[in-house]
Amino acid sequence: MNIKITPGPLKGCIHSISSKSHAHRLMIAASLCADFCQVSISDMNEDLEATENCLSQLNDLFPVFNCNESGSTLRFMLPLSMALKDKAVFLGAGRLPERPISPLKEEMESHGCTFTKGTDSPQNSTGNTQQIFTVTGRLKGGVYNLPGNVSSQYITGLLFALPLLKENSTINITSNLESSSYVMLTLEVLKLFGIIIEVYKAPQVQDEPLYSFIIKGNQQYISPGKVSAEGDWSNAAFFIVADALSCLAHNVSTPSVTCLHLNPDSAQGDKEILSFVETVRKTRHSNEKLVFDVSDVPDLVPVLAVLAASRQGTTEIINAGRLRIKESDRLATVYEMISHLGGNITELPEGLVIHGTGKLKGGWVNGHNDHRIVMAAAIASILCTEPVIIQGTEAVNKSYPKFFQDFAHLGGKYNVL
Structure with a gap:
């Protein structure tokens, strides 16, 4: 679809x-x-x-x-x-x-x-x-x-x-x-x-x-x-980033998106998305280079790359080589996603470098049968000035079947082609 x-x-x-x-x-x-x-x-x-x-x-x-x-x-x-x-x-x-x-x-x-x-x-x-x-x-x-x-x-x-x-x-x-x-x-x-x-x-x-x-x-x-089973920080990360990008769009600091039923004391490593978001908030308008080590949280990389594109400056994601053997080669497919949406990104053997400008243009993204690429591309649309077309959105069924239902509940506008 x-x-x-x-x-x-x-x-x-x-x-x-x-x-x-x-x-x-x-x-x-x-x-x-x-x-x-x-x-x-x-x-x-x-x-x-x-x-x-x-x-x-x-x-x-x-x-x-x-x-x-x-x-x-x-x-x-x-x-x-x-x-x-x-x-x-x-x-x-x-x-x-x-x-x-x-x-x-x-x-x-x-x-x-x-x-x-x-x-x-x-x-x-x-x-x-x-x-x-x-x-x-x-x-x-x-x-x-x-x-x-x-x-x-x-x-x-x-x-x-x-x-x-x-x-x-x-x-x-x-x-x-x-x-x-x-x-x-x-x-x-x-x-x-x-x-x-x-x-x-x-x-x-x-x-x-x-x-x-x-x-x-x-x-x-x-x-x-x-x-x-407790709430999922891995998938909530997409909407936590969506909150940061939506606040940027409105130029406000109060939360726009709230995710309920997350355990702040969870052993899930992907709750680290909160510190990544806070770091980007503080440095959004600076030229300071950020380096994010994702060795403990590799699943965050697709949406973290989108977050990095929202700031002015360079962000390097390191220790991500294992992403090449996921549902897709996620270093290659994240590079392709950000590039197709008009961003400036460099693919490294074990990481990525995003040269953020604070916005993306929009365009066509191949989901590569990878749920996290599809969801990251949908969240990236918040930064875009033109529509985003995503191929193969049924991939979200792997981990988050109602992702687009929640996306629409929060005001996301899309139609099936």
Whole structure:
């Protein structure tokens, strides 16, 4: 679906949707409890539905897990399923079959699992869904060594799985732990469900902190009875930036857009958007160069680039190399988005440099089947002097199906082409 947005400020109040990151973790933990646990999630999306469907097959002898396009689902379910099963088939769609799974794959292989590509042809492997691999062999405990700068989701998957094994285990993080807030969120959920993980942070080695997670085997997930997914800072970030841009458009300092049900004490790292916005507010009319390190909050980059375009001056986004293996190559697609809208941006191997002028022109944007590119382009329309046309807006269904409903509720004007 393609839409055309007429530029204009947003104003009003919306209810923040449930955190996808928190909901994934609550759903998984609840499914592992002997007693029933009610998980309250106010808003579902395609990624959460993928996890829900996979968890429903945990009682099957040889499950076929269709992870759709959800990297979180695949990376969480891989170690978890092999802690419980002798064989499982994993399917995926979109870019998921192409996205890397190393070094988690190699660590699982050294602990009892075998990965095979193309040996099964499940009946539900249809459309753009394809088999990624078949995994056989039970996961074993022991020592796991993982770099911390590839994907925190590998660590989370193992943290869910290893307490279920007979043996004790240790996860050693051999390099700087990026996206550490997501690991801390996992640990919070595990503690809520009675799982004990000991965390050790070693002294700095070559300026990089190292972590070890000590995990006893034979633990049991204990139902807390009822849990609720908190509000999502990742997706609220788009409307938090929309508030900043709308205030600029009206030349006012009072909030124009309010997002309810966000936990200020959340472990979600993307609440960092508040400090990014405040920094840009203070330097909007200066020529001061800003440098934003996004190693812990990579999902903010698309909307952060839009925010950077709203100020006069240069903003550099660093430590964002992992964005090249998301739903799209997000460094390339953010560069294309800002360029097509008339902005001045430079793409670097692991980051971006935005030369802000305080405004954008408008134009045509390819969503590249990436929900965060589509939403960022919609918010960028606030800065534009001419309409913005976005191709493939259905991509928002991955994380925020009612995004354009909320956009319209706040006064956003668009029509379907």
